[in-house]
Amino acid sequence: xxxxxxxxxxxxxxxxxxxxxxxxxxxxxxxxxxxxxxxxxxxxxxxxxxxxxxxxxxxxxxxxxxxxxxxxxxxxxxxxxxxxxxxxxxxxxxxxxxxxxxxxxxxxxxxxxxxxxxxxxxxxxxxxxxxxxxxxxxxxxxxxxxxxxxxxxxxxxxxxxxxxxxxxxxxxxxxxxxxxxxxxxxxxxxxxxxxxxxxxxxxxxxxxxxxxxxxxxxxxxxxxxxxxxxxxxxxxxxxxxxxxxxxxxxxxxxxxxxxxxxxxxxxxxxxxxxxxxxxxxxxxxxxxxxxxxxxxxxxxxxxxxxxxxxxxxxxxxxxxxxxxxxxxxxxxxxxxxxxxxxxx
Numbered sequence: 001x002x003x004x005x006x007x008x009x010x011x012x013x014x015x016x017x018x019x020x021x022x023x024x025x026x027x028x029x030x031x032x033x034x035x036x037x038x039x040x041x042x043x044x045x046x047x048x049x050x051x052x053x054x055x056x057x058x059x060x061x062x063x064x065x066x067x068x069x070x071x072x073x074x075x076x077x078x079x080x081x082x083x084x085x086x087x088x089x090x091x092x093x094x095x096x097x098x099x100x101x102x103x104x105x106x107x108x109x110x111x112x113x114x115x116x117x118x119x120x121x122x123x124x125x126x127x128x129x130x131x132x133x134x135x136x137x138x139x140x141x142x143x144x145x146x147x148x149x150x151x152x153x154x155x156x157x158x159x160x161x162x163x164x165x166x167x168x169x170x171x172x173x174x175x176x177x178x179x180x181x182x183x184x185x186x187x188x189x190x191x192x193x194x195x196x197x198x199x200x201x202x203x204x205x206x207x208x209x210x211x212x213x214x215x216x217x218x219x220x221x222x223x224x225x226x227x228x229x230x231x232x233x234x235x236x237x238x239x240x241x242x243x244x245x246x247x248x249x250x251x252x253x254x255x256x257x258x259x260x261x262x263x264x265x266x267x268x269x270x271x272x273x274x275x276x277x278x279x280x281x282x283x284x285x286x287x288x289x290x291x292x293x294x295x296x297x298x299x300x301x302x303x304x305x306x307x308x309x310x311x312x313x314x315x316x317x318x319x320x321x322x323x324x325x326x327x328x329x330x331x332x333x334x335x336x337x338x339x340x341x342x343x344x
Contacts, residue, residue: 001219001286006312007303008324016337017156019163024188027332027339031323033315038326043183043340046297050250052196055242057235057260058252059178060201062169065146065161070110070117077101079108081117081130082149083142084175084207090132091120095208099126111145139172149175151336153302164336173228174206179336180253180298198242200235204228204255204280213304224283224306229259229276236263236275239292243272248294254307257293257314258282264291285309286317296343300327300334315343 020026024044031038041048050056066083079102082095096102096119108117114136120129134141148161158164166181167189193199209225216222239260242249251257262280263273271291286309296314301307312320323341332339 003214003217003219003222003304005317006219006305006308008321010303010328010334014328014331014334014338015153016333016335016339017154018158019182019337020333022185023183024185026183029323029327029332029339029341031315031319031341031343033319033344036319038323040330041342044185044188046188046342047191047195047197049342049344050192050195050197051248053198053242053245053247054250055198055200055239055247056192056250056252057200057202057239057256058166058168058181058184059204059206059255059259060166060168060170061174061178061203061205061255062172063148063164063174063177063206064172065143065148066175067147067149068110068115068142068145069147070108070115072101073107073109073116081108082175082208083146084127087129090138092130092132093123094128094130095126096128096130102128111141115141115145151176153335154337168201170201171203173203175208176206176210177336178204178206178253178255180256180340182337183297183340184252198238200238201232202235202256202259203230204259206255210255210305210307213302214306214309219285219309222283222306224281226279226281227255227258228279229262231259231263231273231275231277233275236273240272243270243292249292250295250297251293252297254296254298254301254310257290257296257310258284260292261288261290284313286313288313290314296341298341298343299336300324300332300338300341302335311341311343 026043028041028043068081070079080097085093106119115134117130205228262282
């Protein structure tokens with residue numbers, strides 16, 4: 001399967017540079033898979049498409065203030081660090097800029113020297129292992145000095161970092177937000193719960209590979225990234241009850257969908273999910289048969305991305321490409337701070 005089949009042209013003006021206010025005022029393109037047709041709504045209209053007993057599954061991860069600006073200790077040259085993954089003992093995997101000048105052994109200082117780092121090793125893909133030393137608790141210092149990292153296609157500074165956090169966000173583990181859930185407000189959530197819809201939380205640590213276009217020519221040649229996930233017992237119970245009662249499981253975002261499919265198991269003739277924690281390298285692309293997810297709330301994704309492949313697997317490549325063209329023609333806002341789709 002050619003990756004080029006999942007490419008499309010998007011004028012830069014359609015890439016949302018700032019979040020809309022209020023959150024649930026974003027537009028919602030509703031896709032009926034069976035009829036192959038579209039409906040245009042606003043995100044706060046979501047309850048119209050839900051039924052009592054449905055189960056909404058959201059990713060409760062929170063974005064770390066993982067972007068650090070510092071200086072090389074010896075020369076004073078400016079350095080930018082993006083933390084990707086904690087390795088333990090003060091060591092992190094990170095992206096660095098400028099990469100060519102940050103060889104193993106280089107020392108970096110941040111802020112008023114409250115934090116210091118040393119490049120330990122090079123890794124593939126421009127990554128580094130950095131060991132940190134700080135005065136006091138590392139996370140406290142990180143919150144003081146670090147900034148919430150935004151995707152590279154967003155060129156404006158975010159005034160309020162909480163606008164890149166969802167209302168479900170709990171533990172800081174990710175370097176990118178599960179953006180489909182950015183559209184929810186407490187008022188909308190309360191309305192949904194009052195109509196008898198259940199909310200289940202799962203966790204998937206979102207990494208930067210989520211946004212990266214696929215470089216290979218063939219879909220099957222792409223090596224999917226691994227991400228840590230967790231589904232606790234209470235959430236598994238809620239989801240399995242909905243499945244048993246033949247109610248719908250609606251994944252809020254591709255990250256939630258990936259977790260649900262990763263923990264799906266067969267029990268007799270019925271599929272259920274298991275409470276589990278681990279890492280998944282599940283690669284979902286057209287031809288995949290979904291086992292748990294009945295409907296999907298998602299944003300509009302980058303061309304040639306694994307996320308576009310996932311939604312194409314769920315709704316069909318041709319229907320998704322028609323939907324994207326419809327969204328462009330009607331001037332929808334795209335990507336992280338953009339509008340949303342509801343695929344039924």
